[in-house]
Structures are given as C-alpha cells and as structure tokens.
Amino acid sequence: MPNDLDIFTQINNAVLDLQGSSLQSYDRPLKMLGRLLQHPDLEHANKTLTEGLDLEAFLAKQDNEGGMVGSDSLDWPDSADEALGLTLLLIWKFAANPVDITHFGHTYFYSGSKIIASVHAVTKQMIIPFVRDYKTYVRNFGNSKPRLIMPTSNKVFIVHGHDDGALQSLARFLEKLKLEVIILKEQPNQGRTIIEKFEASADEVGYAVVLLTPDDVGSTAVASGQSQRARQNVIFELGYFAGKLARGRVCLLRKGDVEIPSDLFGVVYTEMDAADGWKAALVKELKAAKLDFDANRMWE
Structure with missing residues (x-):
C-alpha cells in the first residue's frame, strides 16, 4: 500500500472509481474497496464493529415480497453501529463476489433495467454514506494511527x-x-x-x-x-x-x-x-x- 496516501483517501478514490464504473469495470474498484477496508490499521475497529453480527441471518429475515420490482426494502437495526457493521460485512461480501452487488442492487435499490444503474444506486445510497460514517467511527475509536488522520491544512x-x-x-x-x-x-x-x-x-x-x-x-x-x-x-x-x-x-x-x-x-x-x-x-x-x-x- 502506498505510504504517500492515507487510507481514507484511497477509500474515497475507490468509491469515486466505483461511481464512474461500467458493467465491465465495476468489479475492480469494488475489490479494491474491500481490500482497503480490511487494512491492518482498521482491524481493531472492524472487529468491534462487526462482533456478534450475522450478515446472512440479517439478509434472510428481510421481507422480500417478490411483487413489483423495486418494492423491497431493507429492515436495518435501530443501532447505528450495528447498521454500520452490517454494511461493512455487505461490502466485504460484494468484494469477494462482485456479481452479488448486482443482485442486491436489483432487489433493494432498483434503478431501471440497466444492471450498472443498480450498482451505482447502491454506491450512492449505501456505500457513500457508509464511508462518511465509518470514517467518523474509526477516528473516534481511539485506536487510529497517525496516517489514518488527515492533517489540518490552511x-x-x-x-x-x-x-x-x-x-x-x-x-x-x-x-x-x-x-x-x-x-x-x-x-x-x-x-x-x-x-x-x-x-x-x-x-x-x-x-x-x-x-x-x-x-x-x-x-x-x-x-x-x-x-x-x-x-x-x-x-x-x-x-x-x-x-x-x-x-x-x-x-x-x-x-x-x-x-x-x-x-x-x-x-x-x-x-x-x-x-x-x-x-x-x-x-x-x-x-x-x-x-x-x-x-x-x-x-x-
């Protein structure tokens, strides 16, 4: 990992690339995002955030009515930290098997017949807010190393x-x-x-x-x-x-x-x-x- 870019800058760059990706290229920034979110500097915060969470159980309990396309929605937990942890697990799942984000997006973030539109909808409505809140969580966690913190600039x-x-x-x-x-x-x-x-x-x-x-x-x-x-x-x-x-x-x-x-x-x-x-x-x-x-x- 390059030493001249902090982790969050690289995470932001991966998300930007995912936003602008095509159906032929979305897997690369998605995999990069997954790798960055498993960086050793984030391990302690990630462990605490995901402890006790079961992603498959969360997905299995969703009430997918199977009716009108785009009518399904996710029943997120009330706890902000639990929702953040489940989103982190989701991103890791997508990074391991990028096609999963297309099925997930089609079900919960439907944006028309184009597959890539659903990927972009997941990025805009779920991944971008996650990165914003995850950054805050990590920086308040108390285990951040100096290069995780963006320097104050005038x-x-x-x-x-x-x-x-x-x-x-x-x-x-x-x-x-x-x-x-x-x-x-x-x-x-x-x-x-x-x-x-x-x-x-x-x-x-x-x-x-x-x-x-x-x-x-x-x-x-x-x-x-x-x-x-x-x-x-x-x-x-x-x-x-x-x-x-x-x-x-x-x-x-x-x-x-x-x-x-x-x-x-x-x-x-x-x-x-x-x-x-x-x-x-x-x-x-x-x-x-x-x-x-x-x-x-x-x-x-």
Missing part, C-alpha cells in the same frame, strides 16, 4: 465555473486573510490527467469554497422552462469535497438565481451579494472549521 480549494470576476474576488479575499488558495487551473499539469491533477490538489486542502455561478441552463424533461445552473464539473467537485472533507468544511457561494441541486443536504450556502455581505458569512464558516487565519484583516 489551504482552501476554490471550485469555480466560468465567472472569472467572482473567482478573482473570492481568491483575493482569501489571500487577504493569509489563507493559501488552490485553483486547479493554476496548478502545474506534470503530465497528469485532469482527474489525477484534481485529486492530488484536493489531498492538500483543509477547506473548499464552491462558487455556484449561472454558467449553464437546463431543465427536467417535464419542466416548462429552463433554469440557470452551475457547470457540471462544479457539482461533481462539490460532491467530492463534501464526502472527503465533511460538510462542515465546504461552503457554497451562490451568485444570482442558480438552481441548487436537490441532494445537497446539509451543505452551507451563502448568497454572493453585491454588498459583500458574503465575506463576513464566509469568515464565520472558516472560523467554525478552525482554520488558522487573521479574521481582522477582512476590514483592512
């Missing part, structure tokens, strides 16, 4: 679209506070792909500010009109940082009447108003995230 990543004015205004304000700003397009390529460059830059930061600016227009198939939307890369990077850094270390700045994606639960957002009231609101969020900066400089 670097702030700016996710942006095509509004260069909003980008420059935000970047100069953060620099005024003596925070180090990371803008992807300003980082050297070093022969890497865009996603490799993004992941490497994202690994260094302790906070992300996401600029939602009206760069695109779009609508649902049944909508009568179109609405202003942020660029697709902005929404992707927002989701990445919400999972990687946790919601308390991501702030949305919305400029204009931009549509807010419906699944952005719990992520703070602030209107980027012309009167610059967003600056005080952002400073408040940066303080709450315990970044080390001089808030008094905002008045200079």
Whole structure:
C-alpha cells in the first residue's frame, strides 16, 4: 500500500472509481474497496464493529415480497453501529463476489433495467454514506494511527465555473486573510490527467469554497422552462469535497438565481451579494472549521 496516501483517501478514490464504473469495470474498484477496508490499521475497529453480527441471518429475515420490482426494502437495526457493521460485512461480501452487488442492487435499490444503474444506486445510497460514517467511527475509536488522520491544512480549494470576476474576488479575499488558495487551473499539469491533477490538489486542502455561478441552463424533461445552473464539473467537485472533507468544511457561494441541486443536504450556502455581505458569512464558516487565519484583516 502506498505510504504517500492515507487510507481514507484511497477509500474515497475507490468509491469515486466505483461511481464512474461500467458493467465491465465495476468489479475492480469494488475489490479494491474491500481490500482497503480490511487494512491492518482498521482491524481493531472492524472487529468491534462487526462482533456478534450475522450478515446472512440479517439478509434472510428481510421481507422480500417478490411483487413489483423495486418494492423491497431493507429492515436495518435501530443501532447505528450495528447498521454500520452490517454494511461493512455487505461490502466485504460484494468484494469477494462482485456479481452479488448486482443482485442486491436489483432487489433493494432498483434503478431501471440497466444492471450498472443498480450498482451505482447502491454506491450512492449505501456505500457513500457508509464511508462518511465509518470514517467518523474509526477516528473516534481511539485506536487510529497517525496516517489514518488527515492533517489540518490552511489551504482552501476554490471550485469555480466560468465567472472569472467572482473567482478573482473570492481568491483575493482569501489571500487577504493569509489563507493559501488552490485553483486547479493554476496548478502545474506534470503530465497528469485532469482527474489525477484534481485529486492530488484536493489531498492538500483543509477547506473548499464552491462558487455556484449561472454558467449553464437546463431543465427536467417535464419542466416548462429552463433554469440557470452551475457547470457540471462544479457539482461533481462539490460532491467530492463534501464526502472527503465533511460538510462542515465546504461552503457554497451562490451568485444570482442558480438552481441548487436537490441532494445537497446539509451543505452551507451563502448568497454572493453585491454588498459583500458574503465575506463576513464566509469568515464565520472558516472560523467554525478552525482554520488558522487573521479574521481582522477582512476590514483592512
């Protein structure tokens, strides 16, 4: 296992690969995820989390009515730790035999006739929340080694679209506070792909500010009109940082009447108003995230 990446970074990368996988490739990141979750550094926490749990008994007691496709649901235990442990056992089961996730997804997370859609639904609705909660569990367990803990960083990543004015205004304000700003397009390529460059830059930061600016227009198939939307890369990077850094270390700045994606639960957002009231609101969020900066400089 590479020493330059901590375990949770590698777990996040495996989940990202699973999200973007095809029917021909989903097994590889799934197996990688299973291996990472059995790393020796996690052994003690895993043993405590899964002790006394019987996955096969849990699956056998599910009331699968066999009626309308997609009507079955899982009866999870009330205990959050038990549910977390059962999910861990499920992921190990899928990693050992990847085809199991397709049958499981078809039964409990049905998303249409395409098999890979069910795999992606399991990833989005079960595996991603699991990774978020599992990370918290391990870090609170008291047996973590230093490389399990992501270092505190005063670097702030700016996710942006095509509004260069909003980008420059935000970047100069953060620099005024003596925070180090990371803008992807300003980082050297070093022969890497865009996603490799993004992941490497994202690994260094302790906070992300996401600029939602009206760069695109779009609508649902049944909508009568179109609405202003942020660029697709902005929404992707927002989701990445919400999972990687946790919601308390991501702030949305919305400029204009931009549509807010419906699944952005719990992520703070602030209107980027012309009167610059967003600056005080952002400073408040940066303080709450315990970044080390001089808030008094905002008045200079």
